[in-house]
Amino acid sequence: MKFYPFFWKCLIFAALHCSAFGDSLKLVVISDLNGRLGSTDYRESVLRGMDRVLEKKPDLVIGTGDYVAGEDISHKYPLSRLEAMWDSFERNILQRFFTAGVEFAPSPGNHDASGYAVMQRERDLYQSFWNQKAPRVQLIDQRFYPFYYSYVVNNVFFISMDSVTPFRIHHGDLQRDWIRQQLQSPQAQRATARIVYGHVPLYPLLNKGKHSHNGRGKYYEVLNKEQWEENPNGLEKLFLDEGVDLAIFGHSHAFFPGKVIHRREGRQDRVLRILSMPCMGSGARYLSGQTGRSKTGFAVVKVHSNGNIFVQGYLLSGEVLDHRALPERIVVPGQHNRYYRDDLNWQ
Numbered sequence: 001m002k003f004y005p006f007f008w009k010c011l012i013f014a015a016l017h018c019s020a021f022g023d024s025l026k027l028v029v030i031s032d033l034n035g036r037l038g039s040t041d042y043r044e045s046v047l048r049g050m051d052r053v054l055e056k057k058p059d060l061v062i063g064t065g066d067y068v069a070g071e072d073i074s075h076k077y078p079l080s081r082l083e084a085m086w087d088s089f090e091r092n093i094l095q096r097f098f099t100a101g102v103e104f105a106p107s108p109g110n111h112d113a114s115g116y117a118v119m120q121r122e123r124d125l126y127q128s129f130w131n132q133k134a135p136r137v138q139l140i141d142q143r144f145y146p147f148y149y150s151y152v153v154n155n156v157f158f159i160s161m162d163s164v165t166p167f168r169i170h171h172g173d174l175q176r177d178w179i180r181q182q183l184q185s186p187q188a189q190r191a192t193a194r195i196v197y198g199h200v201p202l203y204p205l206l207n208k209g210k211h212s213h214n215g216r217g218k219y220y221e222v223l224n225k226e227q228w229e230e231n232p233n234g235l236e237k238l239f240l241d242e243g244v245d246l247a248i249f250g251h252s253h254a255f256f257p258g259k260v261i262h263r264r265e266g267r268q269d270r271v272l273r274i275l276s277m278p279c280m281g282s283g284a285r286y287l288s289g290q291t292g293r294s295k296t297g298f299a300v301v302k303v304h305s306n307g308n309i310f311v312q313g314y315l316l317s318g319e320v321l322d323h324r325a326l327p328e329r330i331v332v333p334g335q336h337n338r339y340y341r342d343d344l345n346w347q
């Protein structure tokens with residue numbers, strides 16, 4: 001029977017080309033590539049990881065911040081050193097995407113474009129660099145580009161946020177109101193899915209014992225004043241009300257595909273799906289309840305044409321990251337919040 005080899009060839013072809021099964025978008029997310037302050041090169045593992053990223057043949061790559069090793073608060077380095085960092089980023093990372101014909105849409109991190117006035121020169125440099133390298137996507141609102149902006153790719157609506165300082169979203173009401181307007185726009189409303197991303201995350205998910213001391217430390221570097229229970233007019237409530245399907249954050253250097261469930265008696269659960277990104281560069285951290293550091297890596301996000309979203313983590317070696325090895329639950333502040341791994345049934 002000649003039919004069978006032909007049938008299997010078709011099936012293999014379809015499996016290799018996901019669109020045949022209804023994926024409308026394959027996205028790669030990278031985050032936190034930087035080394036120590038002032039470094040102008042990237043670890044060998046980051047450069048090799050770039051090969052694995054490009055092998056995924058994504059429709060788009062997004063970054064959740066910290067591409068260079070800035071945040072030079074004491075002005076230890078001259079401006080030329082900061083420029084050398086961005087030259088290195090362009091040569092080692094960005095140029096590889098351009099060569100492969102892949103667009104890269106960044107959001108800023110605290111090491112790229114700190115929100116504190118003393119580091120304004122880094123923010124200025126970020127702006128001039130990305131003004132020359134704007135992603136060739138269908139931009140919806142670019143008034144505040146490259147710090148925050150919205151765009152559409154394959155009918156998926158994206159918002160890149162300026163989330164570079166802890167506690168409250170940078171620019172406060174100005175950015176929050178802008179995000180609401182974007183999510184209410186016709187382009188967002190008719191999109192297959194709405195994805196928002198930025199650097200400093202909404203919720204803490206690190207091992208508190210290892211990443212905090214006397215009420216300070218990485219554990220606390222989150223947008224706690226934007227969590228629903230802290231602020232009924234904050235970013236999280238806005239995401240829930242306006243139909244955000246996935247929020248992606250960097251900065252924590254720990255991979256966790258999760259969802260925060262708000263459960264109040266007599267009311268329907270409200271659920272926000274949040275992807276916390278691993279770092280590609282140095283400084284992997286301990287996830288809550290874990291005794292080993294999170295692995296360095298990246299994530300692939302597939303958006304199905306029916307709006308379903310699938311997340312898969314990868315190590316920089318290209319190996320699939322086993323989500324079942326991650327904690328089932330992260331304990332977070334808030335009386336009604338439950339933060340679970342996103343593949344679990346939380347009932």
Ligand SMILES: [Fe+2]
Binds near residue numbers: 110
């Ligand atoms: Fe950061």
